[in-house]
Each structure stands twice: as C-alpha cells, then as structure tokens.
Amino acid sequence: MTYVLSALADTRRDLSALFAPSSIAVVGASNDPAKYGNWLAVRALRDGHRRPAHLINKTRSTILGHPAAPSLSALGEPVDLAVIAVPAAGFDDAVDDAIAARVGAIVAITAGLGETGADGLARQNALVARLREAGIPMLGPNCLGVLDNTTGLDATVNEFRPGSVSVLSQSGNVAIDLAEHFTEQGLGVARFASLGNCADLDVADLIDSCVDHDGTSAIAVYCEGFKDGRKFARAAARAADAGKPVVLLSVGRGAASTRGAASHTGSLVTSGVVLEAVCEATGTELVSSPFEMANLLQALVRTRPPAGSRIAVLADGGGHASLASDSLEEAGLRVDEFTADLSSRVAAELPPTAGVSNPIDLAGGGEQDITSFERVARRLIESAETDAVLMTGYFGGYGEYDPAVAPREIQAGHDIGALVAASGASFVAQTMFADSRPAAALRESGVAVYRDVEHATWALSRLARRARTASHPLPALPIPAAPLAETGYWPARRALFAAGIPFVPAAEVTTVEELEAAVTDLRYPLVLKALGDEHKSDNGGVVLNIADHDTLISAWNDVQRRLAPPVCSIEEMADLTDSVELIIGVRRDPTFGPIALVGIGGVYTELLKDTRCALGPVSADQARDLLLSLRGSALLTGFRGKPPVDVDAAARLVATLSVFAAEHPEIGEIECNPIAVTPTTAVALDARIILAPRS
Known part of the structure; x- marks a missing residue:
C-alpha cells in the first residue's frame, strides 16, 4: 500500500528574522500614546542598543523625537523585521513596500482583514500569495506582536517575565492571564507569538521554530482552530520527541460540534474527542484553563517524569499524609507500604513518634530539626522502592511560627532542590505556604511547588502517564482510492468485504421470488433486515431467529406490510454464544x-x-x-x-x-x-x- 509521506524537515520555515532580527522597523510609528504604533515604537527604541530600530510614518519626519522615514524602501538600508501597525486601508501598500525592501519577516498588527468576511479574506489571501512568492513569512495579521526574551526582541504590547516556556496564543488576554499564573509559580516566557488570523504562519510553523530554539523547554498553545490539523500533529509530536512538550488549551470541544452527525460514530466523536485523540497520538497535553496550563507546565519544566507509579508521601502531619495518599490513589498512582529496611532507614532520621511507613508523618520532626525534610527525602530518593516523592504539608510555615527557624528553612528549600537536581529524582512539593520564601527557594532550585495537594497529584499523574510513551510516530495517510459511487447498506457491505472486513453470508433481495432463491444458499436460523432506515432495529425492521421457511415468509409479509422497504437483506444469523x-x-x-x-x-x-x-x-x-x-x-x-x-x-x-x-x-x-x-x-x-x- 502506498502512503503519503509526512512533511520533511526541509519544509520547515526559517523564522530567524522573526525571533532574532538583526534590525527592526515599526511601520505606522506614532506620537499618539493611544495607538499601537506608539507603544511598539517606544519598545523598539528602548531596545535600540541591541539592534537598529527604524520608525516609518508616511506624513511625519520625526516620531518620538527620532527621525522617521516615509517608507521602508526610503531607508536605504536593509530591515530584517517589519512590524506593521497601519490602518487596514493602508495595509496592502505597506506589504508591497516591505516586499520591495526585501524585509526578512513581517509582524502584522493591522486588523480588519480576513476576520471581517469573504472580501477581507480574499484580500488577505492575495497578500499572502505575494508574500510567499517573495519568501517573506508573516505573523498575523490582527495580532499583538512577537517577543523573544532570549534575543532581547520586544515587538509586542505586553510584558512577559523571562523564562523557558514559549507561549503561542490567539488571544492576548489568555496569554496575559497565563503570564500572571507563571509569575505566581516562578515561571517565565522564552518566546511569545500572537497568532492572529494565521494567514501565513500557523501554530505548527511556530511550534517547529520553538523546537529548534535552545531557550525553549516547553510550549504553551492557546488556539481556537487549526488550518492544517495533520501539520499541527507532526509539529507537536516532533516537540514531544525532542523533550519540549506542547500544552494545549483550545475551545469548541463540546458536543455541539457534532450536530447533524448521521451515525453513532459521528455523534460520539465530538471535537473534544478528536482533540483528545490527536493529543494522545502526539504527546500533547490537553488542559481546560490557563490555571491548569500553568500548573502542568510547572511540573513539566521542573520535574522528571516518574519511571513508575509508586509514590512516597513525605508529610509533617497525619491529616496531610492521609489527604495526599487518597488523592494520589484517586489519580491512579500507588502509595505502597515500605519494606522494613526502608522504614528503618527513614526512622533513623526522625523522632520515635514519627510514622515511617508510607505515608511518612514527621510528627514534630520538622519543628525539632528542619533539616529532617532533606534527610528523609534523600533516603526516599535513594531507595529502589519509590518512583517519585510528594512532600506535603506545613513546609514554608515553620519560620513564621518561629522566626529563628526562618533562615534554616529557606536553606532547607535550597538543599532539597539541590538534592533533587543532583539525583534527577521525580519530586513534587505541596505546601500550605506556597507564597513563602522557603517555597520560593524550592522553586528557584527547580522543584515544582503547589498550594493544593489535588493539583500536585494531578500533575504527578500526568507526568507518570507521559513517561509511558517514549516516541510518537504518526500514521501516514494512504494515497486516495477511486471514490465510492454508492453508499447504501449493500454497496457499503460489498466495498468493505472487498477490503477485508468479514461478514456473515447474506443476499440482497427486493421480491419474494428473490428471497426464495437466495435462501437456498443460506443456513437457518436467518435474519431479515428491512433496509433504508438506520434505526431499523428500533422500528421493527430487523427480524431475528427465523428458524424455517414458513416463519421466513411470514416475517417477509409482515415487514412489507408495515415498512414497505425498497430492499431487504436476508442473512445467516451469527452464533453469538459467548460473543x-x-x-x-x-x-x-x-x-x-x-x-x-x-x-x-x-x-x-x-x-x-x-x-x-x-x-x-x-x-x-x-x-x-x-x-x-x-x-x-x-x-x-x-x-x-x-x-x-x-x-x-x-x-x-x-x-x-x-x-x-x-x-x-x-x-x-x-x-x-x-x-x-x-x-x-x-x-x-x-x-x-x-x-x-x-x-
């Protein structure tokens, strides 16, 4: 069988001019602080020490006290990245000017094109055709710009704390919401790209670019639709296999997406089900909110996935120990009792009152010696009995209870982080004091920290599931066969039988004479099906267990009288014993x-x-x-x-x-x-x- 080859590596777009331009120009730069052209110009000038920044305005010779040129072509020097923020009426001219100036890439802030209807879409498509002929990639239009904290590029209107997660979003507000959660959890952004209309560059192009970007460790995607689903799948699978997981937040995943489906299969395969299937095939993590996205990303960038499902619970109170254990088991993970050997090694680090099986309850060990957290964690990490450790409870609050403990508790956070980093262990923490300085020390040292235990156990369960699949080969699509001419029951049956689907012996009949002839080659008991109704069994159009000729004729006459079907199928009844x-x-x-x-x-x-x-x-x-x-x-x-x-x-x-x-x-x-x-x-x-x- 011949299959269509997947997209090859050499078809990926070169986006170096988009994320690491040697120079930048703001087309539509403005003195008006209420306009995008002003905000973008301010940022470009602020970063002028990194790369030359040019301001373009058709009517003014100076903008923000700096010289402005009437066009890109008039600059007399090359521009790598052109950020276009002009009204829609002037967008075509601005693009043609960019093509004439041979810019390396375009970011189109301008709105009022493909999102406005058929005419706007036709105009947008014509512009994209010209840009592709010229070999110039375009982000947008109708977008909020691009940022790369690893190259110092700031061609957007929002602030993003530097970090290692690249954010690709069709919604500026969702990206800002996500960035707020990042700040709370000590995460930051490597790259941000606003997708806009995806007229030229789509989310798959940008994922591919982030896979090749050394500063990206994970990719957060908010996308409201995909131009080419298989292209997205290839890019997401490539990212997963490169150790840069894609976390996807999408919309339109409900049952309403299948209204009008004609079969059970059609009604059961909603858009949400489709996305789940695609994500499972590609190693993409599907989430339902920016909060969930940030929670999972924290684990993905800080925590090695556990090799198995055996979790050791390290708690400093019986309540938290029990809550964490229940939550882990509900998530499909195991809290197995330790062997006597491991329990004795844990007991050596703790007071006699401590619980040293699994879960562990320090029972005052933290108050007596804050370093007991690190020592017990070391015992658990060194043991072959555990695949991951969940630390839960009061850590981060001891310094508030006793100020003299505060500096030692912060150091304990760093020591635990250093232990986890050196060992490569799978380790997650939950604490009532997630905003404390010791919790910040854990995060700074590379440990994922959560306020609520259910979020910590959820993240661990996602990591454990992720660890079970090492690679994500995608199915290739076969070369299309000759289209089907008919699709009724018998044409479908014949086509599928020819393809290798086994059916019980049967015959297609329209008259009682054809029925009589057909049954000479069939064995009783038989099934009579009145065709033409997909719910024929509900409407009495399927007669089972026809044991002899007289019963067959009676059933035929009854079906003809009640339903008058255009055609019937007479079939041997399958032996369903033990089926x-x-x-x-x-x-x-x-x-x-x-x-x-x-x-x-x-x-x-x-x-x-x-x-x-x-x-x-x-x-x-x-x-x-x-x-x-x-x-x-x-x-x-x-x-x-x-x-x-x-x-x-x-x-x-x-x-x-x-x-x-x-x-x-x-x-x-x-x-x-x-x-x-x-x-x-x-x-x-x-x-x-x-x-x-x-x-």
Whole structure:
C-alpha cells in the first residue's frame, strides 16, 4: 500500500528574522500614546542598543523625537523585521513596500482583514500569495506582536517575565492571564507569538521554530482552530520527541460540534474527542484553563517524569499524609507500604513518634530539626522502592511560627532542590505556604511547588502517564482510492468485504421470488433486515431467529406490510454464544482527518458510551490497545466465567476499516455496529457509510 509521506524537515520555515532580527522597523510609528504604533515604537527604541530600530510614518519626519522615514524602501538600508501597525486601508501598500525592501519577516498588527468576511479574506489571501512568492513569512495579521526574551526582541504590547516556556496564543488576554499564573509559580516566557488570523504562519510553523530554539523547554498553545490539523500533529509530536512538550488549551470541544452527525460514530466523536485523540497520538497535553496550563507546565519544566507509579508521601502531619495518599490513589498512582529496611532507614532520621511507613508523618520532626525534610527525602530518593516523592504539608510555615527557624528553612528549600537536581529524582512539593520564601527557594532550585495537594497529584499523574510513551510516530495517510459511487447498506457491505472486513453470508433481495432463491444458499436460523432506515432495529425492521421457511415468509409479509422497504437483506444469523458486540467506526474530521472509534456496541452504544478514539489510520496493535482500554474490556478478556474473545481478530478488523476510511477521503462517517467478537473470530453484522458534504 502506498502512503503519503509526512512533511520533511526541509519544509520547515526559517523564522530567524522573526525571533532574532538583526534590525527592526515599526511601520505606522506614532506620537499618539493611544495607538499601537506608539507603544511598539517606544519598545523598539528602548531596545535600540541591541539592534537598529527604524520608525516609518508616511506624513511625519520625526516620531518620538527620532527621525522617521516615509517608507521602508526610503531607508536605504536593509530591515530584517517589519512590524506593521497601519490602518487596514493602508495595509496592502505597506506589504508591497516591505516586499520591495526585501524585509526578512513581517509582524502584522493591522486588523480588519480576513476576520471581517469573504472580501477581507480574499484580500488577505492575495497578500499572502505575494508574500510567499517573495519568501517573506508573516505573523498575523490582527495580532499583538512577537517577543523573544532570549534575543532581547520586544515587538509586542505586553510584558512577559523571562523564562523557558514559549507561549503561542490567539488571544492576548489568555496569554496575559497565563503570564500572571507563571509569575505566581516562578515561571517565565522564552518566546511569545500572537497568532492572529494565521494567514501565513500557523501554530505548527511556530511550534517547529520553538523546537529548534535552545531557550525553549516547553510550549504553551492557546488556539481556537487549526488550518492544517495533520501539520499541527507532526509539529507537536516532533516537540514531544525532542523533550519540549506542547500544552494545549483550545475551545469548541463540546458536543455541539457534532450536530447533524448521521451515525453513532459521528455523534460520539465530538471535537473534544478528536482533540483528545490527536493529543494522545502526539504527546500533547490537553488542559481546560490557563490555571491548569500553568500548573502542568510547572511540573513539566521542573520535574522528571516518574519511571513508575509508586509514590512516597513525605508529610509533617497525619491529616496531610492521609489527604495526599487518597488523592494520589484517586489519580491512579500507588502509595505502597515500605519494606522494613526502608522504614528503618527513614526512622533513623526522625523522632520515635514519627510514622515511617508510607505515608511518612514527621510528627514534630520538622519543628525539632528542619533539616529532617532533606534527610528523609534523600533516603526516599535513594531507595529502589519509590518512583517519585510528594512532600506535603506545613513546609514554608515553620519560620513564621518561629522566626529563628526562618533562615534554616529557606536553606532547607535550597538543599532539597539541590538534592533533587543532583539525583534527577521525580519530586513534587505541596505546601500550605506556597507564597513563602522557603517555597520560593524550592522553586528557584527547580522543584515544582503547589498550594493544593489535588493539583500536585494531578500533575504527578500526568507526568507518570507521559513517561509511558517514549516516541510518537504518526500514521501516514494512504494515497486516495477511486471514490465510492454508492453508499447504501449493500454497496457499503460489498466495498468493505472487498477490503477485508468479514461478514456473515447474506443476499440482497427486493421480491419474494428473490428471497426464495437466495435462501437456498443460506443456513437457518436467518435474519431479515428491512433496509433504508438506520434505526431499523428500533422500528421493527430487523427480524431475528427465523428458524424455517414458513416463519421466513411470514416475517417477509409482515415487514412489507408495515415498512414497505425498497430492499431487504436476508442473512445467516451469527452464533453469538459467548460473543461480545462492539461498535467500530471512523469519522473524518475536517481538520485532522480520519479518527478511528471502538466501543461496546450493539443496542447499548448510546446508553453506555464506552468508546475510545485514535488518530487514524490505526495499526492492529494500536487497535488492540484501544479495545483493551475500554471500561468494559473485561468482557473481552473473560468475565464471570465466560471465555475470552478473539481480541486480535477484532483489532485486525478495526485496522482494516480505518485504512479503508483513510483511503476514501470522500467518506464523512463509516460504521460497523455491531461486530460480533467470539472466542475464535470477529465478524461484522452491519455496515453504514455516509459521504462527507461537498465543500
């Protein structure tokens, strides 16, 4: 089978002029402090010691007391980055001037283009075509600019504390909100890029650039839509594999996104489900708020993911010890009891009243000797019994209780941080005094610190899940096959059978004479299906357990009288003894392409909604993992004395269907519900194909 190759490294855009320009010009520089052109000019001039800063204004020869040129072309010297902040009416001329001056990159602050409607979009697209022909990348338009704290570039209107997280956002307010949370947690920004309309550069281009940026350790993305979902997936997977995880906050993830879906698969695969599948495939971390994003980023940039799920709890009070243990176990992590050997080594560092199993309760050890935190942490980190340590409780408050302890407590924070850094341990702290100087010492030394234990355990659980996947190879899309001409039940059945999907023996009939002829090649019991209604079982259009000829004719006459179907299917009834019914399907997302779905199926599909999705096409191994991750997977592996079913056969069927759907981009939704999985085989009992609307 021939597949479309993924984008190659040499197709990535060179954005050095955008983030590290040798010179900058503000087009539309202004003396008016209420205008973007003024704010940007002030910042460019302030940083003029780093790079030449030019001011462009068509009507004024001086701006802010500095010389101004009427155009970029009139400068007489090259400009690497042009920041355009002119009214929409003058934007075309400004872009043409930038092309004539052969600038290296453009940041388009100007609004009133593609976001205004069809005419504005056509104009915007024409400008992008000219820029691409000239080889000039453009950020925006309708954006808030760009910043790179590692190169001293400040071509935006917001302040961002320096750090190691690059922020790519379609919303200026969301970026500011995130930066506030960063400040609270001692994080900062390496790069900021306002996405705007993404007319030329999109979020994938910017992620790729950040992957190649030494100053970026993680990438925060707020995006309201993706121009090319597969391109985003490739960039995000590349970032994850490079150790620079992408944390994504997006909108429009609810069920409303699937209104009008024609199949169970279509209604179950919401935009939120699609994003979850894409994030799982690419190692992207999906979050629901700026606060959650900052919490997770703190762990990602400061904490090594644990090698397993065994967590040691180091607390200085029984209440916090119990709360942390419960929270960890609810998050799917383990708080295993220590061996006698580890407990004795911990006990050697603490008073006799301390609890030295797991969780540990210092029981006054902190008040007596603040260095006991570091000593016990060392014992836990050195032990092969633990994968990570959660320190929880009162640390950071002892100095307030006893001012004489304050400097030693701050030093203890630094000592714990140094221990964690030297050992490479997975270590997270929670404290009631998250704003204290000892907590700041922990953060400064590289330890993630949280105010609430549920946030600390949530972050640890995300890290543990992340550690289970080392790389993120993405499925390639096959070369499209000849489009399907028909999509009714029998055309779908024939096409899928030809692709390798097994079905029970059956025949398509329209008259009683055809029925009589067909049953000579079939074995009783039979199933009669009245076609033309996707919910035929609900409407009495499926007659099961037809045991003989007389019952068959009676069923035929009844169905014809009640439903008058244009065509029927007569099929051998599958032996469902010890079988499990599944739903499998694929929905083609307009942005990300085929999304494969598996779930507990049959008449319980909508009731149980026990489904899992993945970016398609999927392999048989991936399909098996999906099936075994269902809540009802015990039904597949043997439950209450029933034999296990042939999961491998079901997985091969899922993989075959997902490849077929990927080969046919004209398909919007495709579904087999149910498939019957028995101890020896898997067979489809129904099929449905819905073509995507023509765009």
